[in-house]
Amino acid sequence: MIDKLFSNFDNYLPLDAAEREDLAGRVIERKIKRRQFILQENDVCRHYTFVAEGCFKKFQVDDKGTEHNLQFAAEGDWLMEIGSFYFEKPSRVYIEAIEPAVIFQISRQNLYHLYDNNPKFDRNFRVIVENRLVETENRVLQAISSTAEERYLAFIKQYPHLLSRLPNTQIASYLGITPEFLSKVRKDLLKK
């Protein structure tokens, strides 16, 4: 299972045998049940999480109790609350498993160890964060400039593998609309 973690780095700067060993000694493998939380509001986010199997949602809850999905993460994705992780501040988000999952987690201490001892890790984790930033800026743009229908079509295009695995209520929350309205959007699209 840890091979999935290793091969994730092949997308960036691949790891050699020694680096894989170093990494393997610094991550913890965990099995997570459906609906289990790996981060709750007000807790400090103490790990970078790599998803080897399963699917998570990262979301915030407003004063009315409504959830707002900020990110989905499935196999091969990284997941963290970056502000909480680096500054050890209480998290404002929850991270919850949507499916049974297997993850690898690395602590801040161990991550810094990797950064300090090998520039390749440094570069790799930089690119991981940069990719998240690109994705997130795209979302801001879509949110301020596109209709719900356009955003739904963009979601389908960008995350086809998630479409069949997520209930529409979760997708609606991600798109920033109500499940009822997503239902209407989907119906209107079928007519076309």
Place this chain on the structure above:
Amino acid sequence: MIDKLFSNFDNYLPLDAAEREDLAGRVIERKIKRRQFILQENDVCRHYTFVAEGCFKKFQVDDKGTEHNLQFAAEGDWLMEIGSFYFEKPSRVYIEAIEPAVIFQISRQNLYHLYDNNPKFDRNFRVIVENRLVETENRVLQAISSTAEERYLAFIKQYPHLLSRLPNTQIASYLGITPEFLSKVRKDLLKK
């Protein structure tokens, strides 16, 4: 003027004399006029930009020709199109000066040189990107969960120094609403 660049790093890991010298030799100082572009759509973003004086907007233009502001950057802020910069892809955004400005720019090559030769730069630029990510995720959350009035109030709170310097049309574009509706929001707030 370059002292503003140096002292920006005091927010993270401060630079010593040798590091300042190294950095100074690798940045270019430029004076930018009002309405001048430092990045246009389809050009590759070749620099990280530090704003020492003045103010910029980073925006995207949709098919109807409408501008959508993704970021404002004033004194002490960093500015780049990260996807274009690292992957040398054509930019989808414009960066334009709203006021006459003085900036320092560093090329990818020189930035990598700093990364490779001193972990402190590495760490500093990582934090700069991480902070952008935190800010951008906040914006996504606001966009999908708050009303225009709430977003306007949050903007005032987060960027009070920008409020008096930006025309309301630009703020409206940042908030994802029309100038006419922002005008109404402001009127309604005054009544309260």
Place this chain on the structure above:
DNA sequence: CCCTCCCCTTAATCTACCTTAAGCGTATTT
């Protein structure tokens, strides 16, 4: 295997926000 809790959908009413159009004041340019 049953029960309960999700999840999806439809439809009516309501509201936040957009569009268009027009008028006015103040910078910027010539």
Place this chain on the structure above:
DNA sequence: AAATACGCTTAAGGTAGATTAAGGGGAGGG
């Protein structure tokens, strides 16, 4: 100093999307 462009506002009418309420189907957990 005139000309022009730009920014702010108001208001009427229109649309995207929220809210509320209700019913039916399917899956997970006991």
